Amino acid sequence: MNILAIESSCDETAAAVVRDGRTVLSNCVSSQIEMHTIYGGVVPEIASRKHVEAVTGLADQALSQAGLTQSQLDALAVTYAPGLIGAVLVGVNFAKGAALALDLPLIPVHHVRGHIAANYLTHPDLEPPFVCLCVSGGTTAIVDVRSYTEMEVLGSTRDDAAGECFDKVARVLGIGYPGGAPMDRLSDGGNDNRYELPRAHVAGHDLDMSFSGLKTASLNLIHNTQQKGEALDLPSFAASFGRAVSESLVPRVMEAARQKGYGQVAVAGGVAANRRIRADLQMACAHSGDRLYLPELKYCGDNAAMIGCQGYYEYLAGRRAGLELNAYATRSIALG
Numbered sequence: 001m002n003i004l005a006i007e008s009s010c011d012e013t014a015a016a017v018v019r020d021g022r023t024v025l026s027n028c029v030s031s032q033i034e035m036h037t038i039y040g041g042v043v044p045e046i047a048s049r050k051h052v053e054a055v056t057g058l059a060d061q062a063l064s065q066a067g068l069t070q071s072q073l074d075a076l077a078v079t080y081a082p083g084l085i086g087a088v089l090v091g092v093n094f095a096k097g098a099a100l101a102l103d104l105p106l107i108p109v110h111h112v113r114g115h116i117a118a119n120y121l122t123h124p125d126l127e128p129p130f131v132c133l134c135v136s137g138g139t140t141a142i143v144d145v146r147s148y149t150e151m152e153v154l155g156s157t158r159d160d161a162a163g164e165c166f167d168k169v170a171r172v173l174g175i176g177y178p179g180g181a182p183m184d185r186l187s188d189g190g191n192d193n194r195y196e197l198p199r200a201h202v203a204g205h206d207l208d209m210s211f212s213g214l215k216t217a218s219l220n221l222i223h224n225t226q227q228k229g230e231a232l233d234l235p236s237f238a239a240s241f242g243r244a245v246s247e248s249l250v251p252r253v254m255e256a257a258r259q260k261g262y263g264q265v266a267v268a269g270g271v272a273a274n275r276r277i278r279a280d281l282q283m284a285c286a287h288s289g290d291r292l293y294l295p296e297l298k299y300c301g302d303n304a305a306m307i308g309c310q311g312y313y314e315y316l317a318g319r320r321a322g323l324e325l326n327a328y329a330t331r332s333i334a335l336g
């Protein structure tokens with residue numbers, strides 16, 4: 001089954017063709033980061049307009065790189081939520097139009113489920129159940145992945161997402177947008193003990209997290225250092241910050257893994273590229289005996305291959321449940 005997948009929920013327009021869920025025939029991404037860098041963050045209206053400019057050409061490119069014609073497609077899949085609503089609607093409307101014109105089923109895919117599915121693309125042997133740490137610019141959650149389509153959020157951030165925290169601190173340091181990767185690189189050679197930064201606990205909810213305190217403490221530390229005319233040891237600050245984020249995430253996902261007892265842990269989303277978090281997870285899983293699944297870097301950030309992969313499993317589940325999947329049926333979901 002060949003699925004053409006579209007992703008436009010934030011600042012990347014993406015199109016991909018995925019066969020039977022696990023084989024990526026093409027994976028095209030057009031990033032708008034350069035444009036948003038000028039403003040230090042994503043400007044929703046600009047994002048929507050850039051998606052409009054890119055989506056048609058990118059879908060054509062994905063199809064031709066896959067070596068397929070339109071008549072060889074079996075379905076379309078599209079991210080329907082969450083995301084910037086104007087940006088999401090560009091992809092949804094393109095996919096609805098294409099599904100109508102080609103008379104193909106249209107599969108709505110939740111963006112975070114797509115991020116989780118990125119692990120299936122990297123690890124052909126991975127099958128649910130497993131516990132997944134989902135960490136991106138908009139989401140920070142620990143998810144019980146019981147099957148390809150049955151999932152439960154076991155814990156999540158009460159305020160900022162981990163990626164958002166990276167981005168805001170990096171912006172104040174003036175090291176670029178999005179800030180996670182530059183902060184990661186900056187931490188090279190730094191002393192992760194040099195600066196004391198908080199790790200929050202949500203009383204009574206062991207698997208929930210909070211990053212607003214870490215963000216505020218980091219910004220205060222940067223400003224106080226500047227006001228005193230002192231120099232911030234940037235690598236050590238970035239290393240201390242990365243450690244605080246990792247130590248807020250890793251023990252919780254390991255606790256969730258212990259509670260569920262599946263023996264499998266995965267990580268997903270843009271922040272899953274972070275080297276400190278990856279290393280800490282590797283160490284924790286070596287200690288607990290859980291098998292760890294890390295997505296390839298090209299599938300950590302936003303892409304459409306992960307949407308095509310999850311779309312396949314949503315399609316199979318939808319068929320089993322007798323759901324009608326067509327361009328009209330997704331309307332309430334897309335706008336809801």
Ligand code: KG4
Pocket residue numbers: 010135136137138139162163164166167178179180181184269270271272273274275300301302
């Ligand atoms: O998954 P993603 O591309 O978009 C969302 O769905 O949100 O994630 C983007 C986030 C940004 O906050 C970015 O700073 C962060 O992922 N990120 C990182 C790293 N690479 C990207 N955060 C920490 N370390 C990294 N190496």
